[in-house]
Structures are given as structure tokens and as C-alpha cells.
Amino acid sequence: MSDEYWIIAVPGRSTPKESFEEVCRATERDQLSTNFFFNIPDLKVGTLDSLVALSDDLAKLDNYIEGVTKKLTQYFFHDVLDDDRNRLAENLTVGSHGVDPIRYVSEFQWDHAKYPTKQSLKNLSDIISKASTHIENELKLRSQSYNNVKQNLEAIEKKQTGSLLTRSLNDVIKKEHFVLGSEYLKTVLVCVPKGLISDWYAKYESLCGMIVPRTTELVTQDQDYALFTVTLFQKTEDTFRHKCRENKFTVRDFTFDEKALANEREKTRELELERQKLYTNLVRWLKINFGEIFSASIHIKALRIFVESVLRYGLPVNFASIIIHPNRKVTKRLRDVLDRLFGYLDHSDRSNKDESFDIPGVFSSEQEYYPYVYLKLDLDYIDMKSMASSEAKRLVSGIELVGAGGYDKLQIKQYPYRAPGADEVAIQIKFAGLNFADLMRRQGLYSPAPKYPYVPGFEASGIIEAIGSNVSQFSVGDRVIAFAGDGMWSDMITLPNYQCFKMPDEMSFEEGAAFLVNYITAHQILFEFGNLRPNKSVLVHMAAGGVGIAAIQICKTVENVTVFGTASASKHATIKDIGCTYPIDYRTQDYVSEIRKIAPKGVDIIMDPMNGEDSVRGYNLLKPFGKIIYFGASNVAASGENRSLLTAFKTWYKCFSTNSLAILSENKSIAGYHLGYLSKDLEATQEFASSTVTELIRLYKQGALKPQVDSIYPYSKIGEAMQRMHNRKNVGKILLQPDHEYNTKNVQEKQVE
Numbered sequence: 001m002s003d004e005y006w007i008i009a010v011p012g013r014s015t016p017k018e019s020f021e022e023v024c025r026a027t028e029r030d031q032l033s034t035n036f037f038f039n040i041p042d043l044k045v046g047t048l049d050s051l052v053a054l055s056d057d058l059a060k061l062d063n064y065i066e067g068v069t070k071k072l073t074q075y076f077f078h079d080v081l082d083d084d085r086n087r088l089a090e091n092l093t094v095g096s097h098g099v100d101p102i103r104y105v106s107e108f109q110w111d112h113a114k115y116p117t118k119q120s121l122k123n124l125s126d127i128i129s130k131a132s133t134h135i136e137n138e139l140k141l142r143s144q145s146y147n148n149v150k151q152n153l154e155a156i157e158k159k160q161t162g163s164l165l166t167r168s169l170n171d172v173i174k175k176e177h178f179v180l181g182s183e184y185l186k187t188v189l190v191c192v193p194k195g196l197i198s199d200w201y202a203k204y205e206s207l208c209g210m211i212v213p214r215t216t217e218l219v220t221q222d223q224d225y226a227l228f229t230v231t232l233f234q235k236t237e238d239t240f241r242h243k244c245r246e247n248k249f250t251v252r253d254f255t256f257d258e259k260a261l262a263n264e265r266e267k268t269r270e271l272e273l274e275r276q277k278l279y280t281n282l283v284r285w286l287k288i289n290f291g292e293i294f295s296a297s298i299h300i301k302a303l304r305i306f307v308e309s310v311l312r313y314g315l316p317v318n319f320a321s322i323i324i325h326p327n328r329k330v331t332k333r334l335r336d337v338l339d340r341l342f343g344y345l346d347h348s349d350r351s352n353k354d355e356s357f358d359i360p361g362v363f364s365s366e367q368e369y370y371p372y373v374y375l376k377l378d379l380d381y382i383d384m385k386s387m388a389s390s391e392a393k394r395l396v397s398g399i400e401l402v403g404a405g406g407y408d409k410l411q412i413k414q415y416p417y418r419a420p421g422a423d424e425v426a427i428q429i430k431f432a433g434l435n436f437a438d439l440m441r442r443q444g445l446y447s448p449a450p451k452y453p454y455v456p457g458f459e460a461s462g463i464i465e466a467i468g469s470n471v472s473q474f475s476v477g478d479r480v481i482a483f484a485g486d487g488m489w490s491d492m493i494t495l496p497n498y499q500c501f502k503m504p505d506e507m508s509f510e511e512g513a514a515f516l517v518n519y520i521t522a523h524q525i526l527f528e529f530g531n532l533r534p535n536k537s538v539l540v541h542m543a544a545g546g547v548g549i550a551a552i553q554i555c556k557t558v559e560n561v562t563v564f565g566t567a568s569a570s571k572h573a574t575i576k577d578i579g580c581t582y583p584i585d586y587r588t589q590d591y592v593s594e595i596r597k598i599a600p601k602g603v604d605i606i607m608d609p610m611n612g613e614d615s616v617r618g619y620n621l622l623k624p625f626g627k628i629i630y631f632g633a634s635n636v637a638a639s640g641e642n643r644s645l646l647t648a649f650k651t652w653y654k655c656f657s658t659n660s661l662a663i664l665s666e667n668k669s670i671a672g673y674h675l676g677y678l679s680k681d682l683e684a685t686q687e688f689a690s691s692t693v694t695e696l697i698r699l700y701k702q703g704a705l706k707p708q709v710d711s712i713y714p715y716s717k718i719g720e721a722m723q724r725m726h727n728r729k730n731v732g733k734i735l736l737q738p739d740h741e742y743n744t745k746n747v748q749e750k751q752v753e
Contacts (some may be wrong), residue, residue, distance in 0.1 A: 003380035005105065005325050007038060007301055009309040009373035010342055012318040019320035026341055031327060032334040036106040038321035040302045041117050043124075045317065051307050054121055058304045061129055062375075065297045068136045072293060073381035075143055076286045080279070091283065092381075094291040101294055101379060105323060108298060115299055125303060128296045135289050142285060146278045151475035153271050156264075162473075164225040165191050165691060169254055170261050172220045177229050178256045185212065186234045189252040191225045196248060200228060207243040210236040227252075239534075242558065245527055250691055253698055301375055308373045312345075323377075339371065346371035397738070398490030399715050402453040404444025407719030412739075413453075418494045419466065425474055426466040426494045427482060430741060431513035431712070433459040434721055434734040435546070436609070436632060437676060442722065445633075448676055450486055457488025457736075458675075461503065461512030471497045479503040481512040483520075485676065489715065491738050501693050504701055514546060514707035514733035519696045520689065521631060521675055522550040522607075529629045529671040530605040534559040537603040539595065539621070541610055543580055544571035546733040547631075549708050551607055552579045557704050564603065566591050574731050578708075592617055602626060609633075615655050619668065627669040708732030714742035 013019050020037050027033045045051070073092065081087045094104040110117070115124050160168055169189065178187040192200045205213050210233035219227045232240055241251045302321075309319040326334050394417035403409050420426045438456050440446035464478045474480070474497060482500040487493050503512045526532040532555065540551045543565025555561045556579040565580040572583035582598060584591045595603060602623040608615060609632030618628050663670070678689075699705045710730040713721035714737055721734050 003378060005323055005377040005379065007305055007321065007323055007375040007377055008338070008370075009305050009312075009319045009321045011313050011345070012320050016318070016320035020322055022341065023320075023322055023324075023338075026337050027324070027334060030330070030333070032330050032337060033327060034325045036108075036323040036325075038302070038305070038323045039108055039110070040306055040321050041110045041112075042317070043117055043303075043306055044120050045310055045315070046121055048311075050122065051311055054125065055304075055307050055311065058125060058300060058307060061125060061132075062297070062300045062304055065128070065132045065293065065300055068132055068139075069290075069293045069297050070381050072135070072139055072286065072290055075139070076290065079143070079147070080282060080286065091287045092290055092294075093287065094294050104294070105298060105377070105379070108302070108323075110302065111295065111299065121303060121307065125300070128300055128303075132293060132296050135293050138285075138289070142278075142282055146275075146282050147476075149271055149275045149278060153268070153275055154472050155475065156268050156271070157472070164220070164222050164227050165250060165252075166694065169227070169252065170264060172227070173254070173256065175256065175258060177217065177219060179231050180256065184233055185231055186237060187215075187229050187231045187256075188237065188240070189219070189254050190228045190230060190244060191250040191252060192228055193248060194221065194224060194226055197226050199247065200226075200249065203247060204228075204230055207247070208232075208236055208239045211240070239559075242533070245695070246531065246533075250694075301377065304375060305373060312373055319373075335370075342371045344371075396490055396492040397715075398455040398487075399457075399718055399736075400453045401442060401456050404442070404452075407442075407722065409442060410718050412715060415455075417492055420468040420471075420494050422468040422470040423497055424468045424494055425464050425471055425480075425497050425500055426492060427460070427462040427480060427500070428465045428492055429460045429462045429488065429490055429738060430509040431461050432457045432488045432490075432736045433513045433517055433546075434725060434736055435459075435517055436725065439722055439725060440633070446676070448485070455487045455490050457484075457486060457490070459483040459513060459516045460488040460493065461509040461515075462493075464500075465492070468497070473497065474500065474502070479509070479512075481516055483516045489718075489736060491740075498690070501690075501697070504697060507700065510709050510712070510735060511707040513735050514709055515696070515700075516693070517675065518546040518550040518707070518733065519554070519705060520692055521547050521673070522554050523692055523696060525607055525629045525631060525673050526551065526554055526605065529673060530607075530627050532558055532561065532605065534561070536605060537562040537564070537599055537623075539564045539566075539591075539603045539606045539618070540580070541566050541586075541606075541608055541614070542728075543567045543575045543583070544731045545609075545728075546708075547607075547609065549575070549578060549732055550705070553705050554699075555579065557699060562599070564591070564595055564598075568728070571731050574708075578706075592621055595621060605629070607631065611655055619670070622668045624667040625669075627671060629671045629673055631673040631675075710734050712737055712742075714739045 010019050010023070013022070017037070020035070024035050027035060046054075073088075076091065077083060077085075077088050081091075092101060093099060094101055099107075115127060119127070156168075160171055173189070179185045190200070190204075201216070204216055205211050212231040212233075215229070215231040217229045219229060221227065244251050305321050306317075309321070310317060313319055324334075395414040396417050397412060397414050400411050400413040400415075401409055402411055417426075435458055437446050437458070441449050441456055459482065461479075461481050464474050464476055464480055467474055467476060479502065480500045481503055482488070482493070482495060484493070484495050484499055487495070501516075503509075507515070526538070530538070532538070536558075538551070538555055538561060540548050540555075540563060542548045543552060543563075544567040548565065548567070552563055552565060552575060555563050563579060563581045564584060565575050565582070566584050566586040567575055568587055569585040572580075572585070575583050582594075584594045602621045604623055604626050606618045606622065606626070606628040608618050608628055608630050611630055611633040615628075615630060622628055658670075696705065708731065710732040711721070711724065712735045716739050718736065721736060724730055725734055
């Protein structure tokens with residue numbers, strides 16, 4: 001047997017019971033179904049016009065109440081009872097006597113106290129509608145209160161788990177681990193990869209000056225990291241952090257505060273008590289109101305059957321209403337039997353049954369039609385098929401790249417929303433970043449790239465709308481930043497949770513969308529490849545772009561770093577304000593000559609996003625032990641819509657080329673950095689990325705980093721946004737925004753030429 005029931009109404013014989021018995025004899029012979037008499041009382045008929053109008057209203061109300069019933073049951077099952085079907089069955093009852101829903105339907109009796117039959121049909125439907133709306137509104141309020149407390153507790157519990165690199169340390173750190181109350185000394189916590197523990201013991205005292213000898217102590221360790229304490233003089237902390245980064249050690253941000261720890265434990269205890277109280281009240285409320293909404297649903301179906309039967313069979317009122325529980329394997333045979341019994345009621349031309357037509361109050365082209373009145377009743381309220389179907393019908397909009405070429409290859413398209421898997425989150429996009437790599441992708445000059453068509457975009461900021469069952473570090477409503485290989489230029493994106501990071505409270509959505517790609521790129525180039533240290537010199541090309549501004553700001557976090565930056569003259573004031581020591585106008589000045597005037601020996605680090613001829617000039621500008629890091633090829637990209645193969649070939653031909661023997665005598669280093677290829681396997685590099693982002697957020701909170709937004713364009717103006725970047729007019733990041741979010745009052749484009 002299935003969880004699907006049919007409610008039918010057929011003309012009464014001498015009595016309604018006689019028609020019921022006729023159906024029973026025809027269907028029970030071959031065990032096609034189990035049948036129950038659906039007892040509908042005598043109701044006020046009203047006028048024909050009122051019945052026709054009410055028929056449509058009742059159908060809509062029936063669908064609404066069924067949706068509320070499913071919503072309540074799904075929430076009860078998944079969020080409150082943690083998918084425990086046995087406990088759900090115990091709580092899904094109807095009425096003060098706790099009747100099982102199936103029994104309630106099969107033995108249905110009209111509730112005259114709630115729904116007096118002296119009232120008109122319209123009044124009865126209004127009473128049911130108001131009660132159902134009240135239940136839905138109350139469900140929203142109660143579920144929100146419970147979910148907030150539950151998510152806060154889960155967030156606290158999550159902090160106690162995971163890697164020592166990110167988890168809360170409150171439960172492992174004790175007072176005796178720290179030097180407290182000293183004006184000069186400070187104890188810091190350092191995460192050391194387990195493979196580097198011997199390096200830590202050998203190096204920690206000599207990482208910088210003013211470290212107290214023999215003060216390191218192993219606090220705890222997990223699968224990947226060991227946590228050590230070390231005591232040093234406060235004024236050397238920044239240098240110590242920098243040296244730790246160079247040696248792959250991570251200094252945790254932690255201040256021991258006994259009072260704060262006690263407050264946090266008390267807060268956790270209070271939250272747990274509140275959760276238990278809310279849980280008890282919520283279970284009681286859900287149990288009672290499931291019965292209320294389920295009863296309302298069956299009464300609405302009774303009203304629909306009554307109205308449809310009067311419209312179909314006329315007056316005086318004489319029909320038999322029957323609940324049929326079909327045997328799943330023989331539903332077609334059951335339909336055939338019912339058609340033979342009541343086919344005489346259908347006077348239409350069956351040969352035209354595929355034509356679409358509506359008869360108000362009788363049937364519409366959107367519902368199944370049978371010679372008898374028919375409604376479907378599905379009692380499996382935790383069947384996930386309907387939910388999956390609903391999600392599949394949801395569409396989201398995004399910018400789709402349909403092929404290599406001009407701006408016409410970027411088109412606004414709709415595609416199905418994908419619900420998050422167990423380890424995924426779904427994010428409502430607020431802003432997305434535009435990067436030079438996106439321009440090259442459009443021109444077909446960038447690798448890696450998915451097959452056409454696809455939605456581009458490497459980074460975005462937004463709000464988490466849904467989370468998978470295994471995700472506990474995020475909650476619905478969290479403000480996040482995220483990055484991926486593609487897919488961000490959309491209203492919504494579903495992606496693995498490890499590609500997301502919570503935004504600091506003080507960070508705006510605009511800053512968030514301008515943060516990840518630029519600052520990860522600049523930080524990893526400068527520290528992982530460049531080994532940036534105090535008193536070094538750095539040349540930053542395209543210094544007024546997103547990565548350029550990020551690089552200048554990061555350089556200023558290291559003591560006495562000299563920064564040369566190439567940019568057009570109109571942008572010099574901006575980059576000088578954020579820390580560029582020597583701005584150089586690449587349009588009117590030869591940057592090599594200008595740098596040689598100031599630093600005859602050259603520079604220590606060069607960040608080159610251009611390639612081509614500049615790759616050779618840059619290499620020759622390096623000091624001994626200098627490093628040039630290539631991380632782009634902007635000279636390859638044409639300045640207009642379409643790519644130029646001639647330009648690409650010329651750039652490639654002029655690229656720096658050498659061999660291991662030739663470089664031997666130069667005492668210089670060459671490196672290449674490509675975030676796109678790193679992001680191809682984010683799962684493998686997630687810990688590396690996470691440590692970088694953790695450090696960047698720390699610097700942001702200190703005020704050392706401040707993403708600069710140049711301009712904001714709606715998705716529909718993607719061509720204009722790209723042309724601005726092609727023309728190198730931007731100072732800082734160009735952002736994109738979903739059209740429905742776009743507000744021209746909040747957008748000020750910088751007119752930098």
C-alpha cells in the first residue's frame with residue numbers, strides 16, 4: 001500500500017451508502033484498494049455564482065494549507081527530532097485523544113464546534129484560512145528563536161573542534177601557561193606542523209632577538225599540528241611573527257583572560273538551558289499544531305468535495321464521498337474499474353481530451369479530470385521528493401560566458417538552483433569581483449577554464465542561505481566571503497564550505513568582494529616566493545590595480561620596505577597615500593631608468609603581471625639574490641573586445657627565456673604564480689589558503705589592510721566594467737552586482753583617466 005489516498009465523490013443512489021457499497025464491491029474483489037466512507041455533513045449551498053468563485057478559492061487554500069502542513073512536519077522531523085522517524089510517528093497525532101492521521105482520515109467526523117455548519121461555506125473557509133495563517137506565522141517565530149539558540153551553541157561547539165590552527169583554545173590553555181602581569185614580557189602561542197617540531201626546538205630561540213631562552217612548552221597536539229608557548233619581549237612580537245611565517249610556523253591570536261573564559265563558559269551553560277526550555281515548548285507546540293493544521297487540511301478537502309459535487313451533479317445534494325487507499329501495484333486497474341462504473345457521467349467527446357480548456361468550478365487544464373469528482377491526499381509529509389522537485393524548479397540568474405570573443409559572449413542566463421550537499425553551503429551573492437584574468441578568459445587567452453558555456457567569477461561576498469548536514473562552522477544568515485575557480489557572477493552559488501570565510505563585523509560586502517583574490521595573490525607572492533623581510537625593495541607593476549594596492553599595503557606591514565609602483569600620473573596621489581614610496585608614470589617615463597637613479601643596484605623583488613618584453617627588463621633590474629615573480633600576462637590581452645593573435649604572438653616572442661646554466665651565474669630567482677591553477681584543487685590546498693586568509697583578516701582587523709573599490713556595475717553592464725579595466729582607468733577593484741541588488745544611489749564611479 002502507498003501513502004497516497006484518493007477522495008472521490010459520485011452521485012448517490014437511493015442513499016449515499018448504496019453508492020459507497022457499489023464501489024467497495026467493484027474494488028475489493030481483486031484487492032485493488034481499501035475504501036472508507038467520507039462523512040461530509042449537510043452544508044449551506046448558497047448561489048451558483050458563489051460556488052463557482054469559491055471553488056477556485058478553495059483549491060488555492062487547499063494547496064496553501066498542505067504546504068504549511070508539510071513545512072511544519074519537515075521542520076519537526078529534520079530540525080527538531082534529527083530525522084528520527086519513530087519519534088516523529090509518536091508526535092504526529094490529531095485531536096485531544098492523539099489519533100493517528102490515517103485513522104483520523106478513515107474515521108473522519110466533521111468538527112461542529114470549530115466549524116459550525118450553520119455558517120456559509122465562505123465563512124467556514126475564512127475561519128480555516130485565518131487559523132492556518134496564524135499557525136504558519138507562529139511557526140516562523142518559534143523556529144527562528146530555536147534555530148538562533150541552536151546555531152549559537154553549534155558555533156561554540158565547533159570552535160572546540162577542528163585544527164589547532166583555527167579552533168578555540170579556551171579548553172586547552174591554562175593560566176600557568178602564561179607570563180601574566182608583566183610590563184615587558186608576553187607569552188604567545190605558536191602552531192607548528194608536526195613534521196617541523198624538531199625545527200621549532202632548534203630555531204625558536206634564534207628566530208629574532210629578545211626571546212626568553214628555554215621558555216617553549218608543548219601545550220597539546222592534534223593530527224596535524226603541535227601547539228607551543230614561547231615568552232618574548234613585547235616590542236619584538238611583530239618581528240617574531242614575521243620570522244615564524246618564513247619558517248611555516250603560525251602565531252595564534254590569543255589573549256589569556258580568566259574572566260572572559262569564565263563568562264564564555266557561563267554563556268554556554270545559559271544557552272544550553274535556554275535551548276532545552278525552547279526545545280520542550282517547541283515539541284509540545286509542534287505536536288498540538290500539527291493536529292490543528294492537519295485537521296484544517298481535511299476539512300478544507302471536505303469543503304472542496306462538497307462544492308465540486310454540487311457543481312458537477314446539481315441539486316438536490318445527493319452524492320457519496322469515498323476515501324480510497326489504492327494498492328500501489330494496481331492503480332491503473334483501479335482507475336479502469338472506476339471509469340467503467342462512472343464513465344456514463346462523462347458526456348464530453350473523449351477524443352478531444354488532450355485539448356486544453358477550463359470549466360470554472362468543475363476542472364481546469366492544470367488538474368487531472370475524471371468522470372467523478374477527484375482529489376488526491378498524500379499523507380507522506382516527510383517524502384523528500386517533493387522538496388527536491390521544488391528546489392529543482394528554482395532558477396537563479398548569472399552572467400554566462402558562451403564562447404571566446406567580444407562582450408556579446410557574456411549573456412545573462414537563468415539556470416537551476418542547486419541545493420547544498422552535506423559539506424556545502426549556498427550563498428546569496430551581494431557583490432562579485434572583476435579580475436584581469438576574467439578579461440583574458442573572455443578573449444580565450446586564459447587557462448584553466450571550464451568548457452563553454454559557464455559562469456565566470458573567482459570571488460564574491462554574500463549571505464549564507466542554506467547549509468549542508470555536515471556543516472557546523474557556518475549558520476544560515478552568516479556574512480561570508482568566498483572564492484572558487486568559476487561561478488561567482490551569479491545571484492546564488494553552491495560550493496564546498498572550505499571555500500568560504502566569515503567576514504569581520506567591520507568589513508562591508510563591497511570590501512569583502514575586493515579582498516580574497518587580490519590579497520591572497522599579493523601575500524603569497526611577497527612572502528611565499530619573495531621572502532619579504534625588513535629593509536628590502538619591491539617593484540609593483542600596475543600599482544593602482546587591485547593586486548597592486550593590496551601589495552603596497554602588505555609591504556607596509558614589514559619594517560622599512562621601499563616600494564616602487566608603476567601607474568599613470570593621475571593615480572600617483574592615490575598609491576602614494578597608501579604607501580608607495582616612489583610612483584613612476586609608465587606612460588611618460590622609463591621605469592628601469594627611474595629606478596636605477598634611486599637604487600643603482602636594482603630591487604629585491606619584482607611583481608610582474610605583464611610579461612612579454614617587461615619580463616626581460618624586470619629580470620635585468622634585479623639585485624643579486626633578487627626574485628621576479630610572474631603572475632599574469634596583461635600584455636597579451638588586447639585593449640578592446642576581441643583578442644589579437646598578433647599581439648599575443650609578439651608578447652610571447654618577447655618573453656624572458658633562459659636555461660639553468662645561464663641563470664647559474666646571475667644569482668637571481670625566477671618564479672611563477674597562478675592562483676587559477678591553485679584553485680583547481682582547493683581541497684588539497686585548503687589548509688594553505690586558510691592560514692593565508694586567517695593572517696590577512698588579522699591584518700585587516702588591525703587596520704593595516706583596506707580594500708579599495710573603484711566602481712560598481714550591475715551584471716547587465718559587464719561590458720562597460722570590462723572596458724574600464726581594459727583601458728586601465730580603475731584605481732582599485734571593479735565590482736559587479738546582481739541587477740536586482742544594484743542601487744545607483746550607492747555607486748560612485750571614480751573618473752580616473
